Amino acid sequence: MRTRPLKVALLGCGVVGSEVARIMTTHADDLAARIGAPVELVGVAVRRPSKVRAGIDPALITTDATALVKRGDIDVVIEVIGGIEPARTLITTAFEHGASVVSANKALLAEDGAALHAAAESQGRDLYYEAAVAGAIPLVRPLRESLAGDKVNRVLGIVNGTTNFILDRMDTSGAGYSEALDEATALGYAEADPTADVEGFDAAAKAAILAGIAFHTRVKIGEVHREGITEVTAADIASARRMGCTVKLLAICERAADGRSVTARVHPAMIPLSHPLASVREAYNAVFVEAEAAGQLMFYGPGAGGAPTASAVLGDLVAVCRNKLGEATGPGESAYTRLPVSPMGEVVTRYHISLDVADKPGVLAQVATVFAEQGVSIDTVRQQSRPDSQETGGEASLVVVTHRAPDAALSATVEALRKLDTVRGVASIMRVEGE
Amino acid sequence: MRTRPLKVALLGCGVVGSEVARIMTTHADDLAARIGAPVELVGVAVRRPSKVRAGIDPALITTDATALVKRGDIDVVIEVIGGIEPARTLITTAFEHGASVVSANKALLAEDGAALHAAAESQGRDLYYEAAVAGAIPLVRPLRESLAGDKVNRVLGIVNGTTNFILDRMDTSGAGYSEALDEATALGYAEADPTADVEGFDAAAKAAILAGIAFHTRVKIGEVHREGITEVTAADIASARRMGCTVKLLAICERAADGRSVTARVHPAMIPLSHPLASVREAYNAVFVEAEAAGQLMFYGPGAGGAPTASAVLGDLVAVCRNKLGEATGPGESAYTRLPVSPMGEVVTRYHISLDVADKPGVLAQVATVFAEQGVSIDTVRQQSRPDSQETGGEASLVVVTHRAPDAALSATVEALRKLDTVRGVASIMRVEGE
Numbered sequence: 001m002r003t004r005p006l007k008v009a010l011l012g013c014g015v016v017g018s019e020v021a022r023i024m025t026t027h028a029d030d031l032a033a034r035i036g037a038p039v040e041l042v043g044v045a046v047r048r049p050s051k052v053r054a055g056i057d058p059a060l061i062t063t064d065a066t067a068l069v070k071r072g073d074i075d076v077v078i079e080v081i082g083g084i085e086p087a088r089t090l091i092t093t094a095f096e097h098g099a100s101v102v103s104a105n106k107a108l109l110a111e112d113g114a115a116l117h118a119a120a121e122s123q124g125r126d127l128y129y130e131a132a133v134a135g136a137i138p139l140v141r142p143l144r145e146s147l148a149g150d151k152v153n154r155v156l157g158i159v160n161g162t163t164n165f166i167l168d169r170m171d172t173s174g175a176g177y178s179e180a181l182d183e184a185t186a187l188g189y190a191e192a193d194p195t196a197d198v199e200g201f202d203a204a205a206k207a208a209i210l211a212g213i214a215f216h217t218r219v220k221i222g223e224v225h226r227e228g229i230t231e232v233t234a235a236d237i238a239s240a241r242r243m244g245c246t247v248k249l250l251a252i253c254e255r256a257a258d259g260r261s262v263t264a265r266v267h268p269a270m271i272p273l274s275h276p277l278a279s280v281r282e283a284y285n286a287v288f289v290e291a292e293a294a295g296q297l298m299f300y301g302p303g304a305g306g307a308p309t310a311s312a313v314l315g316d317l318v319a320v321c322r323n324k325l326g327e328a329t330g331p332g333e334s335a336y337t338r339l340p341v342s343p344m345g346e347v348v349t350r351y352h353i354s355l356d357v358a359d360k361p362g363v364l365a366q367v368a369t370v371f372a373e374q375g376v377s378i379d380t381v382r383q384q385s386r387p388d389s390q391e392t393g394g395e396a397s398l399v400v401v402t403h404r405a406p407d408a409a410l411s412a413t414v415e416a417l418r419k420l421d422t423v424r425g426v427a428s429i430m431r432v433e434g435e
Numbered sequence: 436m437r438t439r440p441l442k443v444a445l446l447g448c449g450v451v452g453s454e455v456a457r458i459m460t461t462h463a464d465d466l467a468a469r470i471g472a473p474v475e476l477v478g479v480a481v482r483r484p485s486k487v488r489a490g491i492d493p494a495l496i497t498t499d500a501t502a503l504v505k506r507g508d509i510d511v512v513i514e515v516i517g518g519i520e521p522a523r524t525l526i527t528t529a530f531e532h533g534a535s536v537v538s539a540n541k542a543l544l545a546e547d548g549a550a551l552h553a554a555a556e557s558q559g560r561d562l563y564y565e566a567a568v569a570g571a572i573p574l575v576r577p578l579r580e581s582l583a584g585d586k587v588n589r590v591l592g593i594v595n596g597t598t599n600f601i602l603d604r605m606d607t608s609g610a611g612y613s614e615a616l617d618e619a620t621a622l623g624y625a626e627a628d629p630t631a632d633v634e635g636f637d638a639a640a641k642a643a644i645l646a647g648i649a650f651h652t653r654v655k656i657g658e659v660h661r662e663g664i665t666e667v668t669a670a671d672i673a674s675a676r677r678m679g680c681t682v683k684l685l686a687i688c689e690r691a692a693d694g695r696s697v698t699a700r701v702h703p704a705m706i707p708l709s710h711p712l713a714s715v716r717e718a719y720n721a722v723f724v725e726a727e728a729a730g731q732l733m734f735y736g737p738g739a740g741g742a743p744t745a746s747a748v749l750g751d752l753v754a755v756c757r758n759k760l761g762e763a764t765g766p767g768e769s770a771y772t773r774l775p776v777s778p779m780g781e782v783v784t785r786y787h788i789s790l791d792v793a794d795k796p797g798v799l800a801q802v803a804t805v806f807a808e809q810g811v812s813i814d815t816v817r818q819q820s821r822p823d824s825q826e827t828g829g830e831a832s833l834v835v836v837t838h839r840a841p842d843a844a845l846s847a848t849v850e851a852l853r854k855l856d857t858v859r860g861v862a863s864i865m866r867v868e869g870e
Contacts, residue, residue: 023728027586033771034583034651130581136729138573138581146565146573148469149749151462216469276735279711293458293746294571294736300711301732311728314584328763336468 002037006321009074009099010044011065011090012081013053016104016131017044019310020078021056031314035321039076043068069094076320078313079103080131084111091116095123100324102316104131104309110205110221113212117333126329128316133206134159134285136308137301138315143213143289144331150291152214155253156433157287158280159206161303162197163229163249165189165283167237167268171246176234189283199228203251203266211253211264214289217339219253225265225344232268236428239354239399243432245270246278250433254347261342270352271434278434345408350379350435352401353414354428359385359396363422367398370420374413377403395424401432437472441756444509444534445479446500446525447516448488451539451566452479454745455513456491466749470756474511478503504529511755513748514538515566519546526551530558535759537751539566539744545640545656548647552768561764563751568641569594569720571743572736573750578648578724579766585726587649590688591868592722593715594641596738597632598664598684600624600718602672602703606681611669624718634663638686638701646688646699649724652774654688660700660779667703671863674789674834678867680705681713685868689782696777705787706869713869780843785814785870787836788849789863794820794831798857802833805855809848812838830859836867 008024010017024031024041032038044056045065053061062068069077069090077094079101081087087108091101092115101120103109109116109132120127130140134157143152158164162184169180181198184190196202204224211219229249240247248271253264271278276298280286285303290296302308323330357363364383371378382399402410417423443459445452459466459476467473479491480500488496497503504512504525512529514536516522522543526536527550536555538544544551544567555562565575569592578587593599597619604615616633619625631637639659646654664684675682683706688699706713711733715721720738725731737743758765792798799818806813817834837845852858 019728023584027584030586030651031584034769136726137732138577141576141581142573145754146576146750147746148753149458149462149466149751150746151465216465276714291571291746293454293742293749295740295743297572297734297736299732299734302730305730307728308730311582311585311726314728315581316584318583319580322766323763326763328758328761331757334469 001032002325005038005040006035006075006324007042007073008039008317009042009068009077011077011079013044013046013056014080015306016309016313017080018053019306020080020313023310023314025055031318034318036325037321039317039321042074065090066093069099070097072097074099075324076317077101078317079105080313082107084108088112092119095119095125100126100320102313102320103127103129104313106132106202106205106209110208113209114218114333114335121332124329126320126323128320128330130316131309131312133209134287135301135303135305136311137285137287137299137303139287139299140213142299143210147289147291147294150293152289152291153255154290155210155214155287157251158248158277158285159251159287159303160197160203160249161283161285162190162194164280167229167232167247167249168281170232170234170237174234177230177232198230200226200249200266203249207251207253207264207266210251211262212335214253215255215262215339216334216337217262218335219262219264219341223264223341225267227267229268233428236430239352239428240270243270243352245272245432247430248277252433256342260339262339263342263347265344265347267431269431269433275434345406347407348404349407349410350402350404350432351410352430352432353426355398355417355423356425356427357396357398358422358424359394364398366420366422367417370416371413374409374416376405376409376413379403397427436467437760440473440475441470441510441759442477442508443474443752444477444503444512446512446514448479448481448491449515450741451744451748452515453488454741455515455748458745458749460490466753469753471760472756474752474756477509500525501528504534505532507532509534510759511752512536513752514540515748517542519543523547527554530554530560535561535755537748537755538562538564539748541567541637541640541644545643548644549653549768549770556767559764561755561758563755563765565751566744566747568644569722570736570738570740571746572720572722572734572738574722574734575648577734578645582724582726582729585728587724587726588690589725590645590649590722592686593683593712593720594686594722594738595632595638595684596718596720597625597629599715602664602667602682602684603716605667605669605672609669612665612667633665635661635684635701638684642686642688642699642701645686646697647770649688650690650697650774651769651772652697653770654697654699654776658699658776660702662702664703668863671865674787674863675705678705678787680707682865683712687868691777695774697774698777698782700779700782702866704866704868710869780841782842783839784842784845785837785839785867786845787865787867788861790833790852790858791860791862792831792833793857793859794829799833801855801857802852805851806848809844809851811840811844811848814838832862
């Protein structure tokens with residue numbers, strides 16, 4: 001074993017960074033044995049140097065991240081700052097000064113992954129980012145390497161713990177969205193500003209990364225259709241229950257049937273209770289991968305949190321250090337298929353539509369005609385007079401579940417339904433997946 | 436991209452080998468793009484050259500596997516023959532002649548993995564074997580690489596599809612073991628000689644491989660405690676049901692609580708229906724991995740079959756070819772902890788014991804005394820007069836579930852119980868896991 005240590009710089013020392021530093025210290029011997037050389041933490045860049053950080057030598061703390069990555073003797077830079085800048089500049093600077101990079105930065109990779117990969121490659125360095133998607137769950141490496149000899153057709157999963165926690169609470173307790181969000185915030189599952197999670201930005205970034213790797217192409221976060229969970233109501237969840245389903249925020253990446261394009265989307269969807277994703281509780285993540293030869297695989301585990309994310313970061317650190325010792329680099333970007341990303345309208349999906357309609361004969365015929373005009377075939381219809389039909393002036397509820405159709409046709413159907421006199425309101429629209 | 440192809444030799448062309456050859460042909464362009472050079476199948480060693488093999492150039496077929504691996508121009512040898520010899524000699528010969536090896540041979544790796552790794556290392560070649568454990572499910576690579584910065588404490592899973600199919604059938608249809616085995620054979624899930632599967636040899640080989648990788652030590656198949664499913668009865672399954680459990684053949688690898696030894700075992704066990712492994716149906720596999728930082732991860736998918744196993748082989752082929760082009764090697768054996776393997780008696784586990792006892796006062800006190808003498812604490816007892824108590828001369832059934840205790844104490848308890856006059860028979864003994 002080499003005795004001269006590999007030098008590591010840590011950018012960011014929050015929930016994840018402090019765990020990375022802690023494990024690097026407490027498990028130093030194991031890491032050295034697995035890498036073939038000791039690793040030494042030589043600097044930790046933070047914003048608030050005065051904060052007490054247990055177990056970290058205060059002499060390592062600096063506020064000058066740029067100077068740290070420019071030292072020239074750093075073997076690996078671990079970036080757990082998050083966000084676009086200064087992370088992007090620091091990473092490219094690190095490459096220019098001879099370091100490889102391990103990052104957990106999903107937003108940056110989904111925004112600018114191609115440029116970062118190119119920067120790594122031009123300097124002969126590694127860019128690893130297992131921790132950017134689904135925390136501790138090995139997903140980037142299995143897709144990049146284990147399935148490198150297979151053809152992935154679909155990735156479908158729960159990749160955001162905060163929203164899964166909220167939807168799970170709504171499902172189990174009957175709580176509304178706001179109430180469940182408050183509980184998630186109180187328990188530390190949601191941040192003070194929950195926008196990135198509840199509006200689906202976080203999941204969309206992960207979907208972009210997963211789609212790019214799975215289909216060997218480039219997908220940017222802006223190409224991912226995104227709907228969050230803020231408009232999911234207790235009534236939607238109750239509707240799902242009646243159908244034997246539950247509601248999950250899903251990230252879905254698919255290769256088109258003709259193989260000539262891909263799609264990536266994030267939206268709430270009803271899935272059958274019998275589907276394995278339906279039983280993913282609280283803040284856990286789980287991802288299905290469907291590949292031509294492998295069939296259907298599932299990966300499950302904690303999708304966030306300091307220690308789980310640190311586990312993924314350190315796995316990458318070991319790999320990158322081994323590569324460095326072997327004067328090799330791991331797999332870089334694989335985007336040779338250059339498949340275009342189709343818009344949401346072309347995705348083939350199913351809708352569950354719940355309408356408040358006038359409680360009188362002929363309404364179903366009118367509604368069915370609208371579906372037929374848009375070329376959307378109906379799977380099931382359930383029509384029910386509301387118990388308060390007298391008070392509401394004779395109102396019934398009509399629940400339609402469609403067969404598979406292009407999303408554009410389904411969404412045009414909903415627009416046309418809204419214009420019918422007999423349709424008093426669209427109570428709930430949700431896609432149905434996992435069948 | 437390099438235009439000169441990497442040369443691949445295939446040893447064995449059965450269910451897996453023929454799929455490997457097929458995908459290498461049909462997906463040649465994708466493989467080339469992902470590797471950075473084309474791969475060319477230059478020889479296929481088989482036992483029966485006269486068999487028609489669709490899609491394989493007859494000129495590639497040879498019965499002389501030794502000559503094939505000795506050619507000297509082979510970059511990668513794929514070994515899917517199985518068994519100890521001639522596979523072992525062919526693999527070492529391949530290393531000596533400059534090739535890296537991708538193998539699906541669990542029996543050989545569990546018997547002689549250390550020597551094979553040493554042979555690979557001494558020649559600067561790769562030995563990859565994702566396909567040896569749990570078919571298409573990425574498990575070897577996640578353990579070797581993704582979790583390389585973490586400390587794995589436990590691996591628990593269903594790693595044999597044949598036995599899972601049989602137990603699943605017994606559970607869902609109430610069939611006995613023989614009947615379920617016949618069905619598995621008829622459907623192609625069990626081989627004509629099912630010994631390796633039903634006696635747990637196949638699962639034990641996988642447990643040895645997983646334990647070695649997970650704990651960075653060496654575990655040989657002979658050190659794995661092994662019990663098959665041939666003695667699992669319909670009554671055991673019914674007993675499990677009454678406890679809210681099902682019966683699965685589990686492979687369990689654990690680090691001892693003091694961290695100074697490991698254990699590996701394969702045996703049928705009752706697990707609660709609420710445990711995710713309980714819902715693994717038919718011939719699917721699923722493996723839980725518990726690591727210090729990552730927490731609890733699960734991997735699920737098809738554990739056998741030609742195409743899924745070929746997917747794992749080809750993932751390894753891509754990795755090994757990339758290494759070859761980069762003049763690097765992947766991670767070799769990591770056995771630095773040199774942790775000893777403790778015998779089964781030291782494993783801490785729980786027993787479910789069902790006794791046929793005399794239906795008279797004082798029996799429970801007698802039985803409870805035996806448990807106390809062995810230092811085994813009882814969790815629950817259920818005592819029930821049998822409906823045919825009159826005919827059997829007054830017999831009752833006594834079902835005891837213990838707390839956790841060393842397996843040796845539990846097994847000594849059962850022996851002592853057998854000697855009690857009031858105990859007419861031990862109807863069922865099974866360990867309880869997954870709580």
